[in-house]
Amino acid sequence: RPTDRDASTIDAMPTVDEARAHCAAILAGLDDDTLEYVAGAVFDDEDVGTVLPEDDLVDFLVPMLDELCDGDEDAARGKAKQLWAALASGSDAAPKETKPEDVRRAPISLGKGPTTALEAKVLREQEELRKGVAAVEIVYDRSVGDDGESAAARKDAERLAARQAYLANEAARQSAELAAELEEARVVAARSRLSGEASGSRLAAIELGPFQLPNPGGGADLIENASMILVPGHRYGLIGRNGKGKSTLLKFLASRRVGNLDPSASVHYVSQELHLTLEQEEWRPAALVVEADVERRLLLAESAELAAKAEAKEYAPGAGEEKRRLDVEEALIQMDAAGAPGRASALLHNLGFPEALMDR
Known part of the structure; x- marks a missing residue:
């Protein structure tokens, strides 16, 4: 029968939204995609809301915190344990206290007749009280x-x-x-x-x-x-x-x-x-070899830039620019920049590259 004893319930299982909030607060500095991924992966069973065991969550999370913690594994483990503690303790809100209303004691029916309205009311209130204090049933799929x-x-x-x-x-x-x-x-x-x-x-x-x-x-x-x-x-x-x-x-x-x-x-x-860009995948092997000559590449780029300036209207090169243009051209001649593709093809041929492969 109902009594005047208070009934308390504690929701110890966080929701997904609460998990996101804990992750954002404790793991501040991670990008949004990573936070969203972590918030969804900390649950052992997301439908029920049970959190991974502490050791499993720490092992899962520490590698992702390496950059955030500047390679300090102890700091990363500390943050992972802090997150587990926050999730395992449930919401930050205080436990919800529910006090049932005082229920008048119903008259006892000794006969087999129909239940009176007052008896039915008491039975309903008892059922509500039982639901309020009953432990949450965890059902695993x-x-x-x-x-x-x-x-x-x-x-x-x-x-x-x-x-x-x-x-x-x-x-x-x-x-x-x-x-x-x-x-x-x-x-x-x-x-x-x-x-x-x-x-x-x-x-x-x-x-x-x-x-x-x-x-x-x-x-x-x-x-x-x-x-x-x-x-x-x-x-x-x-x-x-x-x-x-x-x-x-x-x-x-x-x-x-x-x-x-x-x-x-x-x-x-x-x-x-070897990791090639989409542009480099269209090149022939000799072109990739020539690309490795950084000095030639820089000089050709500078030569093209100076030539483009010279073709502009009303361009009057100064003494320094003209000297630089001559120096660049001289450097390209000294390294035989024009002959680089031929030397690259000869190198590949000496290494045993077949002609069919070199022309692809």
């Missing part, structure tokens, strides 16, 4: 689809696919950034040589370090407190097991991310994988 896979397994597969897609996109973004830095380093070194501003003797040893080699995938550094000396006339080999950072070290040195290598030093990095 264990149904099996036509393909024999349960709904929970499908959600796990979708979550895994979404995470793999995110990591693939992140890896592609980092690779594009590094490729741009490598190209910029080549251009800066070429401009220094063309302008005569390259510093240092080619016969002097190159001393690099000490430096750290960060792990592109996050976590502990691949190399710590590293130093090296490169002496002219010597050849060096880099030996190590797969995944230990050999290619990463070479790329980071060539792009000047580590080591404090002189920007005017000429470094040619040969990538294990």
